[in-house]
Amino acid sequence: MPIDQLVQVLVFVVMTFMTLGGGLGVVVSRNLFHSALFLVLSLGGVIGYYVLLDAGFLAAVQLMVYIGAISILILFAIMLSPGLMMQHQSQRNEQWWVAALVGVLLFVVLAVVLGQVQWPVADAQALAAPNAQVSQLGVALLGPYAIPFEVISVLLLTALVGAIILARDTAD
Amino acid sequence: MDAIAAWLTTVIPGLGLPLAHLIVQVVYSAALAFGAPVGIVVAYTYMERKVIARVQDRIGPNRAGPLGVLQGFADAVKMLTKEDITPAKADRLVYNLAPALASVAAILVFAVLPVAPGVIGTDLHVGIIYVVAVGSLGELASLMAGWSSDNKFALVGAFRTVAQLVTYEVPMVIAVIMVVLAAGSMQLGQIVAAQDVPFLVTLPVAFFIFLAASMAEIGRSPFDLVEAESEIVAGFHTEYSGMKFALFFIGEYMHLFAGAGFIATLFLGGWRGPGAGDGSILAVILGWAYFAVKTTVIIFVMMWARATLPRLRIDHLLDFGWKFMTPVGLAALVAVAVALKIPGLGSPLLRWVAMLAANGAVIAVSLVAIAWAARRSGSASLRGVAGVKG
Amino acid sequence: MRSEFVFVGILVVFSMLLPAAGLGFAWLIRPKKPNPIKKSTYECGIATSSDAWVQFRAQYYIYALVFVVFDVEAVFLLPWAVAYNQLTAYAMLESVVFVAILAVALIYAWRKGALRWS
Amino acid sequence: MAIPLYWWLAVAAGLFCIGLYGVLSRRNAIAVLMGIELMLNAVNINLVAFWRYITPQALTGQVFAMFVIGIAAAEATTGLAIIISAYRRRDTVIVEKLNTMRW
Numbered sequence: 080m081p082i083d084q085l086v087q088v089l090v091f092v093v094m095t096f097m098t099l100g101g102g103l104g105v106v107v108s109r110n111l112f113h114s115a116l117f118l119v120l121s122l123g124g125v126i127g128y129y130v131l132l133d134a135g136f137l138a139a140v141q142l143m144v145y146i147g148a149i150s151i152l153i154l155f156a157i158m159l160s161p162g163l164m165m166q167h168q169s170q171r172n173e174q175w176w177v178a179a180l181v182g183v184l185l186f187v188v189l190a191v192v193l194g195q196v197q198w199p200v201a202d203a204q205a206l207a208a209p210n211a212q213v214s215q216l217g218v219a220l221l222g223p224y225a226i227p228f229e230v231i232s233v234l235l236l237t238a239l240v241g242a243i244i245l246a247r248d249t250a251d
Numbered sequence: 252m253d254a255i256a257a258w259l260t261t262v263i264p265g266l267g268l269p270l271a272h273l274i275v276q277v278v279y280s281a282a283l284a285f286g287a288p289v290g291i292v293v294a295y296t297y298m299e300r301k302v303i304a305r306v307q308d309r310i311g312p313n314r315a316g317p318l319g320v321l322q323g324f325a326d327a328v329k330m331l332t333k334e335d336i337t338p339a340k341a342d343r344l345v346y347n348l349a350p351a352l353a354s355v356a357a358i359l360v361f362a363v364l365p366v367a368p369g370v371i372g373t374d375l376h377v378g379i380i381y382v383v384a385v386g387s388l389g390e391l392a393s394l395m396a397g398w399s400s401d402n403k404f405a406l407v408g409a410f411r412t413v414a415q416l417v418t419y420e421v422p423m424v425i426a427v428i429m430v431v432l433a434a435g436s437m438q439l440g441q442i443v444a445a446q447d448v449p450f451l452v453t454l455p456v457a458f459f460i461f462l463a464a465s466m467a468e469i470g471r472s473p474f475d476l477v478e479a480e481s482e483i484v485a486g487f488h489t490e491y492s493g494m495k496f497a498l499f500f501i502g503e504y505m506h507l508f509a510g511a512g513f514i515a516t517l518f519l520g521g522w523r524g525p526g527a528g529d530g531s532i533l534a535v536i537l538g539w540a541y542f543a544v545k546t547t548v549i550i551f552v553m554m555w556a557r558a559t560l561p562r563l564r565i566d567h568l569l570d571f572g573w574k575f576m577t578p579v580g581l582a583a584l585v586a587v588a589v590a591l592k593i594p595g596l597g598s599p600l601l602r603w604v605a606m607l608a609a610n611g612a613v614i615a616v617s618l619v620a621i622a623w624a625a626r627r628s629g630s631a632s633l634r635g636v637a638g639v640k641g
Numbered sequence: 642m643r644s645e646f647v648f649v650g651i652l653v654v655f656s657m658l659l660p661a662a663g664l665g666f667a668w669l670i671r672p673k674k675p676n677p678i679k680k681s682t683y684e685c686g687i688a689t690s691s692d693a694w695v696q697f698r699a700q701y702y703i704y705a706l707v708f709v710v711f712d713v714e715a716v717f718l719l720p721w722a723v724a725y726n727q728l729t730a731y732a733m734l735e736s737v738v739f740v741a742i743l744a745v746a747l748i749y750a751w752r753k754g755a756l757r758w759s
Numbered sequence: 760m761a762i763p764l765y766w767w768l769a770v771a772a773g774l775f776c777i778g779l780y781g782v783l784s785r786r787n788a789i790a791v792l793m794g795i796e797l798m799l800n801a802v803n804i805n806l807v808a809f810w811r812y813i814t815p816q817a818l819t820g821q822v823f824a825m826f827v828i829g830i831a832a833a834e835a836t837t838g839l840a841i842i843i844s845a846y847r848r849r850d851t852v853i854v855e856k857l858n859t860m861r862w
Contacts, residue, residue: 087643087761088762090650091762091766095770098774099770099773099774099777102773102797105781105790106777106778106780106784106794111789111790112342112398113345114790115789115793116345116395118796119391121774121800122800125800125803128807131762132807132811133643133811134810134811134821134824135375135376135645136376136377136719136720137821137825138377138646139377139381139384140384140716140825140828142388143380143383143387144713144828145828145831146388147383147384147386147387147388147390147712148417148709148712148713149709149831149832150391151390151394151413152706152835152836152839153792153793153796153839155410156702156842157789158406158409159699159701159702160842160843160846160847175783177783178779178783179784181779181783182777185772185775186773186776189768189769189772190772193772198765200813206815209376209377209645210376210436212818213377213719213724214720214723214724215724216724216821217719217720217721217723217725217727218724218727218728219818219822220822220825221732221735222732227826228717229735229738229739229742231713231717231830232717232742232743234829234830235710235746235832236710236742236743236746236749237833238832238833238834238836238837239707239746239836241840242837242839244753245840245843246706246843247753247754276647276648276651277651280648280651280655283652283655284655284656284658285658288659331666331667331670351657351660351664354656354660355653355656358655358656358659359649359653362649362652374645375649381649410701413701417708418708420708421707421711421712421715424712424715428719431719432722435723436723437719437723494663495664498663498664573707573747573750574751577711581740584718584740585737585740588725588736589733591725592730702839702840706840709832709836710836713829716825716829717825717829
């Protein structure tokens with residue numbers, strides 16, 4: 080195996096440990112703040128995935144939006160609700176073992192099914208240059224995806240309005 | 252960097268070009284990770300002390316070495332040998348990770364900073380958004396430090412720091428979008444290449460927004476109320492001492508330098524200047540010198556502001572970000588976008604004039620808006636600022 | 642494209658070595674004499690009173706909230722800015738509408754007093 | 760490419776199932792929300808992997824991933840606002856109750 084492919088596999092393995100390990104940390108950690116930090120770790124692993132998949136712009140977006148904004152928001156919410164965090168009773172509900180069973184079963188089913196499909200994988204080399212890719216993305220967002228593009232901004236406006244109304248009446 | 256790699260292949264026989272590139276990259280990243288923090292902190296803390304001392308009619312450090320130039324090293328020894336106290340109630344792991352994350356985040360932005368023609372860690376095609384994104388790791392570090400210290404002041408400090416950082420990240424990103432609009436690329440190399448006329452001239456609104464937002468992001472006076480001693484002790488790093496405090500401190504100065512460096516790169520043409528280029532070694536050194544001078548001038552302006560301006564109050568600070576810089580930034584963004592689509596803008600000169608005109612219009616409109624707001628409000632100081640009588 | 646990021650990967654590794662080396666070296670040479678008073682939480686010299694977890698104002702959350710919305714919108718505007726030279730005047734209108742909706746969000750937050758610190 | 764498509768799909772499925780477990784088993788509303796974020800990320804990995812391996816010329820996968828990120832942000836802001844609001848109300852109610860019981 081050529082050295083660059085070896086490095087790719089190695090990075091993939093490290094990122095998988097980060098992503099899945101972080102994900103497990105999120106769901107099993109008793110301390111909510113630690114959960115949120117594990118979430119950051121997991122999302123950080125996904126950045127590595129995007130880089131491996133040649134989606135550099137999405138990698139940066141992931142870092143900026145997920146880690147820089149959404150995680151901060153989650154940490155804020157946790158820190159604003161100290162009672163939620165300091166709980167020392169069990170963080171799991173009674174049906175947790177059913178949930179675990181569902182999770183494992185679904186994973187097994189998915190892994191088997193996905194493994195049996197013959198994916199029509201395209202030629203790996205056919206990829207636009209990085210800069211061209213970002214500008215293609217811009218053209219796509221304002222061309223064929225113009226409606227979703229505008230709808231996203233309306234959606235965010237709606238979310239903002241709703242969230243302000245909800246958070247405001249408790250602020251005073 | 253490419254030239255050095257090519258040169259290495261001629262010096263060491265049998266060395267392939269990819270491996271030579273790798274060697275150059277490893278050496279350069281080691282320099283960024285170890286040399287740059289030490290050099291920047293020592294040089295700029297010294298400069299800061301001298302500048303502020305001058306402004307305040309003092310002499311500044313003058314004991315350690317000639318003219319006190321060794322002061323930084325003396326501080327480093329002190330930090331290293333100081334006892335490092337972890338509060339008993341702290342969450343140890345998070346408490347130790349926070350300063351490390353702060354310094355890692357501060358070092359990482361240097362990867363895309365073009366310090367001289369051809370000398371850049373990697374010219375990422377998402378360069379400028381990478382900078383903004385990595386900067387947000389600093390917010391995470393502040394929150395981790397504040398939370399894990401389990402101290403009231405640290406918590407309030409962390410909340411304030413992050414509120415301030417997120418508030419100023421918005422206008423900063425808007426200014427960045429304006430630069431990207433004008434340069435047509437997020438790649439820092441291309442942004443520098445696009446500045447035949449520095450963006451300071453064609454996008455003055457973006458420049459001032461970016462300058463003020465960077466000063467706030469760096470968390471320095473007049474935006475340093477995250478560590479307003481009289482209110483919340485030292486902010487989120489109240490409980491930190493010794494080397495862990497030093498890591499936050501290194502992070503702050505790296506951040507200062509990187510902030511000034513990116514202002515120089517985005518708006519002052521970076522390493523560009525007469526005679527600079529990647530043709531010869533001399534031209535590269537000249538380019539590096541231009542970059543260093545521009546960056547140091549920006550840093551001097553920031554230190555000057557720190558020495559002369561009083562600290563803002565937190566509500567004023569947040570208001571200034573949300574209610575002035577963000578709307579002005581959005582208006583300027585739309586104005587520039589519209590101006591660039593005026594039919595018949597063939598030549599670069601016309602594009603520059605159009606951008607400048609758009610910026611001028613935004614400045615005029617915002618001055619009128621300030622005057623209008625000043626008339627409506629009862630605030631005498633606001634009227635003074637806006638030059639409104641009565 | 643991955644090759645651009647190789648340097649970032651190398652730098653991540655090296656930048657983690659700096660705090661590790663600094664903390665490790667300091668750990669070797671610094672004094673270690675903790676006592677309960679030193680390790681108590683700092684509160685301007687007086688004894689610590691109550692828990693650090695008082696109720697913080699939800700106002701902080703609202704700032705973070707408005708920030709998230711603006712951050713996401715900025716992410717959508719960046720590819721637009723890169724591709725701007727290839728876009729038509731019609732696309733410019735679309736983006737003006739996009740920014741206008743963003744401005745409505747800001748005005749709403751402003752008028753509702755969500756950005757007021759009190 | 761060094762990594763077969765199946766690896767990506769398997770990892771994404773794993774992350775999705777972990778997130779699902781979190782959503783179904785956690786008591787805490789914020790933890791449930793974090794589980795949802797994990798699931799959305801798993802979806803994004805799939806979208807980007809399919810884009811890279813199957814239709815590298817059309818950017819559909821990346822565009823969709825961006826929309827998913829936007830929707831995740833909207834969901835997080837609103838969801839957390841609901842949680843904070845609920846927490847503050849319920850918590851005050853409980854504290855009052857405790858006080859009434861004690862006195």
